[in-house]
Amino acid sequence: MPDFASPRSRRLILAALVSAALAVPILKATRASAADKGPIRIGFLTVKTGALAAGGRQMEEGLALYLDQHQGQLAGRKIEVVTLDTAGQPATTKTRTQEAVERYQVHAIIGPLAAFEALAINDYVKQAKVPVISPSAAAEDLTQRNLNPWFVRAVTTSAQMNHPLGEYAAKVLKYKRIATIGDDFAFGHETTAGFQRTFEENGGKIVQKLWSPLNVADYGSYVGDLKTDVDAVYASFAGANGLRFLRQYAEYGLKGKVPVLGNMTTVDEGILKNMGDEAVGVVSSGWYSAAIDNPENHKFVEAYRKKYDADPGYYSAGAYTAAFFLDLALQKIKGNIEDKDAFMKALRSLDIKDSFRGPMHIDKYGNPDLTIYIRKVERKNGRLVNAVVQTYPNVSQFWKMSPQDFLKSPVYSRSFPEAKNLEK
Amino acid sequence: MKRAAVYAAVAALLVVPAFLPFDYYVNIASQILIAGIFAGSLNLLVGYGGLISLGHAGYLGASAYVLAWLSTRAGFSHLWASLGAVTLTTLMAAVFGVLSLRATGLGFVMITLALAQILWGVAYRWVSLTGGDNGLSGFGRPQPFGIDLSSATAFYLFVLVFFAISFLFVSVFVRSTFGAGLQGTRDQPRRMQALGWDVWSTRFVTFVVSGFWAAVAGVLYADYNQFVSPHVLALTNSAEVLLMVIAGGAGTLLGPIVGAAVVVLLKNVVSAYVTRWVLLLGLVFVAIVLYMPEGLVPGIERLRRRTVRTGTRA
Amino acid sequence: MTAAALELKGLFKSFGGVPAVRDVTLSVLEGERRLLLGPNGAGKTTLFNLVTGDLASDSGTIRVFGRDVSRLRADRRVHLGLSRTYQVITLFPKNTLAHNIVLALLGLSRSRFNPFSLLARRGDLWERARGALDRVGLGKLADRSVAQTSYGEQRRLELAIALAQEPRVLLLDEPLAGLSREERRDVQDLLTTIPREVTVVMIEHDLDVALSFAEKITVLHYGQVIVEGTRAQVVADPRVQEVYLGA
Numbered sequence: 010m011p012d013f014a015s016p017r018s019r020r021l022i023l024a025a026l027v028s029a030a031l032a033v034p035i036l037k038a039t040r041a042s043a044a045d046k047g048p049i050r051i052g053f054l055t056v057k058t059g060a061l062a063a064g065g066r067q068m069e070e071g072l073a074l075y076l077d078q079h080q081g082q083l084a085g086r087k088i089e090v091v092t093l094d095t096a097g098q099p100a101t102t103k104t105r106t107q108e109a110v111e112r113y114q115v116h117a118i119i120g121p122l123a124a125f126e127a128l129a130i131n132d133y134v135k136q137a138k139v140p141v142i143s144p145s146a147a148a149e150d151l152t153q154r155n156l157n158p159w160f161v162r163a164v165t166t167s168a169q170m171n172h173p174l175g176e177y178a179a180k181v182l183k184y185k186r187i188a189t190i191g192d193d194f195a196f197g198h199e200t201t202a203g204f205q206r207t208f209e210e211n212g213g214k215i216v217q218k219l220w221s222p223l224n225v226a227d228y229g230s231y232v233g234d235l236k237t238d239v240d241a242v243y244a245s246f247a248g249a250n251g252l253r254f255l256r257q258y259a260e261y262g263l264k265g266k267v268p269v270l271g272n273m274t275t276v277d278e279g280i281l282k283n284m285g286d287e288a289v290g291v292v293s294s295g296w297y298s299a300a301i302d303n304p305e306n307h308k309f310v311e312a313y314r315k316k317y318d319a320d321p322g323y324y325s326a327g328a329y330t331a332a333f334f335l336d337l338a339l340q341k342i343k344g345n346i347e348d349k350d351a352f353m354k355a356l357r358s359l360d361i362k363d364s365f366r367g368p369m370h371i372d373k374y375g376n377p378d379l380t381i382y383i384r385k386v387e388r389k390n391g392r393l394v395n396a397v398v399q400t401y402p403n404v405s406q407f408w409k410m411s412p413q414d415f416l417k418s419p420v421y422s423r424s425f426p427e428a429k430n431l432e433k
Numbered sequence: 434m435k436r437a438a439v440y441a442a443v444a445a446l447l448v449v450p451a452f453l454p455f456d457y458y459v460n461i462a463s464q465i466l467i468a469g470i471f472a473g474s475l476n477l478l479v480g481y482g483g484l485i486s487l488g489h490a491g492y493l494g495a496s497a498y499v500l501a502w503l504s505t506r507a508g509f510s511h512l513w514a515s516l517g518a519v520t521l522t523t524l525m526a527a528v529f530g531v532l533s534l535r536a537t538g539l540g541f542v543m544i545t546l547a548l549a550q551i552l553w554g555v556a557y558r559w560v561s562l563t564g565g566d567n568g569l570s571g572f573g574r575p576q577p578f579g580i581d582l583s584s585a586t587a588f589y590l591f592v593l594v595f596f597a598i599s600f601l602f603v604s605v606f607v608r609s610t611f612g613a614g615l616q617g618t619r620d621q622p623r624r625m626q627a628l629g630w631d632v633w634s635t636r637f638v639t640f641v642v643s644g645f646w647a648a649v650a651g652v653l654y655a656d657y658n659q660f661v662s663p664h665v666l667a668l669t670n671s672a673e674v675l676l677m678v679i680a681g682g683a684g685t686l687l688g689p690i691v692g693a694a695v696v697v698l699l700k701n702v703v704s705a706y707v708t709r710w711v712l713l714l715g716l717v718f719v720a721i722v723l724y725m726p727e728g729l730v731p732g733i734e735r736l737r738r739r740t741v742r743t744g745t746r747a
Numbered sequence: 748m749t750a751a752a753l754e755l756k757g758l759f760k761s762f763g764g765v766p767a768v769r770d771v772t773l774s775v776l777e778g779e780r781r782l783l784l785g786p787n788g789a790g791k792t793t794l795f796n797l798v799t800g801d802l803a804s805d806s807g808t809i810r811v812f813g814r815d816v817s818r819l820r821a822d823r824r825v826h827l828g829l830s831r832t833y834q835v836i837t838l839f840p841k842n843t844l845a846h847n848i849v850l851a852l853l854g855l856s857r858s859r860f861n862p863f864s865l866l867a868r869r870g871d872l873w874e875r876a877r878g879a880l881d882r883v884g885l886g887k888l889a890d891r892s893v894a895q896t897s898y899g900e901q902r903r904l905e906l907a908i909a910l911a912q913e914p915r916v917l918l919l920d921e922p923l924a925g926l927s928r929e930e931r932r933d934v935q936d937l938l939t940t941i942p943r944e945v946t947v948v949m950i951e952h953d954l955d956v957a958l959s960f961a962e963k964i965t966v967l968h969y970g971q972v973i974v975e976g977t978r979a980q981v982v983a984d985p986r987v988q989e990v991y992l993g994a
Contacts, residue, residue, distance in 0.1 A: 100665070112456075148567055195567045422561075545935055
């Protein structure tokens with residue numbers, strides 16, 4: 010055993026340490042060999058554990074279906090999907106993203122599921138310069154005040170899909186006074202805010218706003234608090250909460266007395282199959298419905314039903330669209346995803362004339378202008394569907410405003426826009 | 434011999450990045466070091482003070498939030514935001530210490546838990562201040578002396594400096610005259626009082642010091658993630674760091690670091706191969722509790738001693 | 748007149764309505780050896796706990812060398828020169844004997860606040876600790892952990908700790924309890940080595956030892972002082988005969 014404590018060996022060790030530390034970057038540089046032109050590696054960030062796992066599984070199904078339909082090849086190149094579980098935790102999402110980028114050296118990322126996950130990796134993605142196609146995360150600021158040139162959304166912002174519903178409720182349904190209830194987190198706040206803005210702009214009044222915690226055990230007390238002298242209740246829920254809310258809403262005898270409007274996920278196809286009569290009649294708006302009547306969608310729904318014995322909904326259609334975007338952008342650049350800038354340019358200038366969701370056009374913020382569907386839950390051939398009752402074509406995330414005017418306001422939240430018509 | 438071990442450890446830690454095949458693993462190593470500082474800070478309370486806190490994420494999170502807020506909303510430079518974060522969080526720890534140390538045992542656990550839950554609630558609800566569950570982002574990594582820390586290796590070495598200081602501090606702290614008294618208050622608080630020790634102040638000082646190092650970990654956590662959201666303040670985070678301490682060996686210097694490594698590796702590396710990694714994490718902890726209730730470091734030491742003894746006998 | 752080292756006036760303490768100490772007034776002179784007698788449950792240990800501050804009294808005053816310490820924290824009272832031993836051994840079982848003494852020495856030193864002074868390098872403290880252990884005949888066991896010592900040795904360590912604090916007033920709570928005949932003799936010898944100027948108040952059931960040690964005796968019964976006086980006075984008192992020696 011050498012004597013490490015002697016001055017001489019100490020000096021030696023010091024020298025060794027310094028040279029080792031200096032050698033690190035050099036070793037790194039030599040190791041990072043250029044990627045060979047093998048398959049295209051896609052990092053797929055989903056949620057397999059925890060409360061969001063159901064949505065995560067549907068995302069996985071949507072992505073798998075698209076790749077299956079294309080024999081695992083897009084633009085002539087094999088697609089290799091690295092699936093990573095973020096557990097619905099921002100810090101874990103960050104680590105998973107690093108794993109995808111640094112270890113698997115993926116060419117692009119599809120995911121993550123939740124808005125806070127997408128926000129958690131936003132800065133990193135910018136630095137690492139990795140293209141991200143969001144199949145689900147709807148956080149407004151990702152394509153508004155916190156822009157990321159490497160980000161494209163395959164869905165819509167939270168409010169974008171709710172602006173039309175507010176107008177529809179006021180103009181077509183002629184509602185005057187509405188109470189809202191929703192999940193007490195950003196998605197709930199933003200969707201409700203979008204609805205509130207256009208509803209009030211068209212002469213309606215939001216007279217009550219209730220927020221229930223995401224993991225609330227029982228909606229009884231909230232339903233009990235809802236005003237019953239209103240024209241409708243607007244419900245903004247995610248996950249399985251819509252199912253639980255509507256059930257208790259019916260149990261309290263409010264169904265049939267006060268109609269329910271909802272955001273897209275309150276009556277999402279993913280949970281609609283578990284619902285009964287309590288959901289019938291709920292009017293909602295979204296960027297998709299399994300009941301959209303066009304040949305592409307028929308094909309998609311049929312294939313999805315065949316494979317998974319269920320209707321596609323928010324998460325599965327979102328991931329399917331993300332794969333679709335990837336496919337189109339790859340085709341434009343002939344599969345050469347190694348040219349990241351060209352790929353990103355192709356992705357951000359997608360102008361889709363028609364698709365299973367209708368036309369879509371990516372705006373210069375990375376968010377699609379597209380058709381928003383007003384849907385009504387009906388029973389057809391024994392199953393509940395979101396029948397399309399009206400379409401709003403070419404809806405932008407900025408609604409009818411100019412981006413500049415829209416972005417002058419703070420981001421939608423619990424307190425914006427201000428609810429001026431609340432009644433005691 | 435002991436000195437040799439220290440030199441060897443320092444050397445190993447310095448060259449770790451060179452031997453890890455991807456930046457990803459270097460980043461995992463940085464995470465382990467940050468978690469190690471964090472768990473080490475909690476160990477002062479739990480292991481040496483006998484005070485089980487179930488709200489330690491509060492200090493990590495508060496510090497990360499203050500850093501994020503000061504640098505994105507108040508225009509502070511990264512350095513001043515970091516100093517501000519550590520200072521304010523340490524002051525907060527002093528206030529929380531006064532509140533929590535009114536009780537010991539289960540009462541203490543409950544108060545620390547409740548205080549951390551309040552912080553979580555503030556982060557979640559006070560949207561105009563904290564961004565709600567969308568969190569705060571848009572602050573980069575620091576650039577000490579103009580050194581760019583965006584590379585995984587540079588950041589690792591940056592964290593390593595703080596890790597080394599914190600480890601040195603904790604080693605001296607628990608072996609100091611004050612540390613001896615702290616351990617005395619853990620074992621026989623009444624007797625310590627009869628020996629002239631101010632038990633409350635001893636605990637209080639430890640509480641604040643623990644909060645200080647958790648705040649340092651919080652700054653590094655924020656630097657690493659470049660993002661904070663209410664999740665960082667969640668009960669699961671407080672429970673996780675407590676698990677690190679207990680699984681690794683409370684009241685030992687290396688225990689929390691080993692615990693941090695086990696948790697971070699299980700969470701991040703093993704999960705790539707095992708879908709039900711949460712279950713695995715649970716099983717590992719159950720196994721530790723069953724077979725090494727004192728924690729991994731003391732447990733392995735015990736086994737080693739036993740084999741050495743049987744070895745010499747043979 | 749010598750000043751009173753310890754002066755209790757009208758001390759009351761009850762637990763959940765049950766009185767444990769009732770109107771105890773007591774004065775112990777500097778350098779005096781005082782014995783507290785009384786059957787189990789007479790309130791002797793409670794009285795000690797009130798004096799040391801382990802318990803807060805309901806009413807009454809406690810003065811140490813004339814200073815009212817009634818509202819002073821227990822550890823502050825120690826710094827005024829008040830030390831005690833425990834009836835139920837209260838040591839640091841995982842630590843060495845020397846470490847136990849060092850904690851006592853530190854408790855009275857400013858170093859107790861120093862988080863940077865390495866204990867292992869405090870040769871001064873360890874030397875004093877050894878000296879303190881030598882004094883009670885435990886010098887050879889200095890590096891052994893308390894858990895590995897006998898009951899008798901632990902009793903002596905209790906005493907060594909209290910002596911190492913160099914108290915002015917020492918409260919001994921049954922220092923001979925549970926010891927064998929030989930061990931008692933050892934401890935008894937130790938008691939005689941306590942410096943003359945130290946005021947000692949002792950609770951002890953072994954009357955032979957206790958009576959030979961004490962100059963004055965206070966007898967407690969149901970929390971009250973019933974007799975106080977010299978050996979002869981107390982032994983002759985009929986009330987004492989009845990409640991304590993009676994049977």
